[in-house]
Amino acid sequence: xxxxxxxxxxxxxxxxxxxxxxxxxxxxxxxxxxxxxxxxxxxxxxxxxxxxxxxxxxxxxxxxxxxxxxxxxxxxxxxxxxxxxxxxxxxxxxxxxxxxxxxxxxxxxxxxxxxxxxxxxxxxxxxxxxxxxxxxxxxxxxxxxxxxxxxxxxxxxxxxxxxxxxxxxxxxxxxxxxxxxxxxxxxxxxxxxxxxxxxxxxxxxxxxxxxxxxxxxxxxxxxxxxxxxxxxxxxxxxxxxxxxxxxxxxxxxxxxxxxxxxxxxxxxxxxxxxxxxxxxxxxxx
Ligand SMILES: [Zn+2]
Numbered sequence: 001x002x003x004x005x006x007x008x009x010x011x012x013x014x015x016x017x018x019x020x021x022x023x024x025x026x027x028x029x030x031x032x033x034x035x036x037x038x039x040x041x042x043x044x045x046x047x048x049x050x051x052x053x054x055x056x057x058x059x060x061x062x063x064x065x066x067x068x069x070x071x072x073x074x075x076x077x078x079x080x081x082x083x084x085x086x087x088x089x090x091x092x093x094x095x096x097x098x099x100x101x102x103x104x105x106x107x108x109x110x111x112x113x114x115x116x117x118x119x120x121x122x123x124x125x126x127x128x129x130x131x132x133x134x135x136x137x138x139x140x141x142x143x144x145x146x147x148x149x150x151x152x153x154x155x156x157x158x159x160x161x162x163x164x165x166x167x168x169x170x171x172x173x174x175x176x177x178x179x180x181x182x183x184x185x186x187x188x189x190x191x192x193x194x195x196x197x198x199x200x201x202x203x204x205x206x207x208x209x210x211x212x213x214x215x216x217x218x219x220x221x222x223x224x225x226x227x228x229x230x231x232x233x234x235x236x237x238x239x240x241x242x243x244x245x246x247x248x249x250x251x252x253x254x255x256x257x258x259x260x261x262x263x264x265x266x267x268x269x270x271x272x273x274x275x276x277x278x279x280x281x282x283x284x285x
Contacts, residue, residue: 006172007044008032011067011121013157015048016181018065024054025146027154028181029135029192030128031105034214036163037186038223040172043105044124046117051142052131059113059129067115067127077114077126080205081107104217107209109135109196138195138269139188152226153188156180162226170221187225190218194233198261199270202278219253220244236260 004010012032019026030047034040050058063069076082111128118125132142141149155162157175166173175181184192193215200208219240228234236256242248264270 004172004175004177006032006035006040006175007042007123008035008046008121009157009172009175011117011124011127012046012048012181013175013177013179014065015046015062015067015127017179018061018067019048019050019058020179022057022061024050024058024061025142025149026050026058026182027136027141028157028183029130029189031214032181033183033189034217035172036157036174036183037189037218038164038171039169039217039221041104041217043103044117044121045105046124046127047111047130048127049130049132049134049136049142051146052133055112055129055131062115062127062129066120068117068119070114070116075114077108077128078110080110080203080207081209104213105210107206107213109200109207109210135196136192137274139184139192141184141188153185154182155185156182164224185226186218186223187227187229190215190223190225190237191229191233193218194236194257194260195264195270197257198264199274200276201258201261203276204278205276207276215240216244232260232263 009032012028016026016028027049028047029049031041031043031045032047059069070077108128109130111130112134113129115127115129116125117127130136136142139153141153143149158177158180160174160176163174164171183189193211196211197208197215200211202208219237222241222245229237236253239256240253243253261270265272
């Protein structure tokens, strides 16, 4: 148990411990990374990534560690935009259900496995377990020997000197706990979100709103980068900070983002075969 107030920290730390004991390297992405680096949206959701070849062992270890694997083929977690969990069979949605539908994490990337947390962890929802190829292909971590990953790309959830301190309406602060979850450095996480948006832009199921909601919070709360981004990403990031944090008018970041997307596709940094089915009428989203 932990006294950390960040929702999702406790199951994340316990899952990390299970994976560490099994010798499986992980990286935490998604809303908990946003909470540690920029803004805690209090969503109680855990998203972990492991190497593809470790995936089956990671899933089995988490089951053995007491996490409840979902095998329901009709589960809402298998929708790009999760419908609210219905509290009753009434046709009208309750207020809670409506809020859920418009929550920043309503759109998400469907994981290869997920575990429901609600019965075990107060105010937590789901732990998603991804393969690296699904979500983290561009970032050189979780490589052949994760022990040799570039240490500047990996931060730890208890790294008090480097993580921003807790702030109301800001980050949750470091999790001051001996056990730690591995996450990406702010610059690597920022680059990941931009890659994901460029890959998933205009998806028919609107899943790009997942990373878009995250980078809006990161830019809006002026996430402090540990280094400059690659030049083409840095330019887009600066226009996003201007737009979301400073509300500066003419630098709407989306045209620049779409131009970046076209360049990444042309350079085959984003591959045609990994791009999702797109809605041709929705190229602005
Ligand atoms: Zn489920």
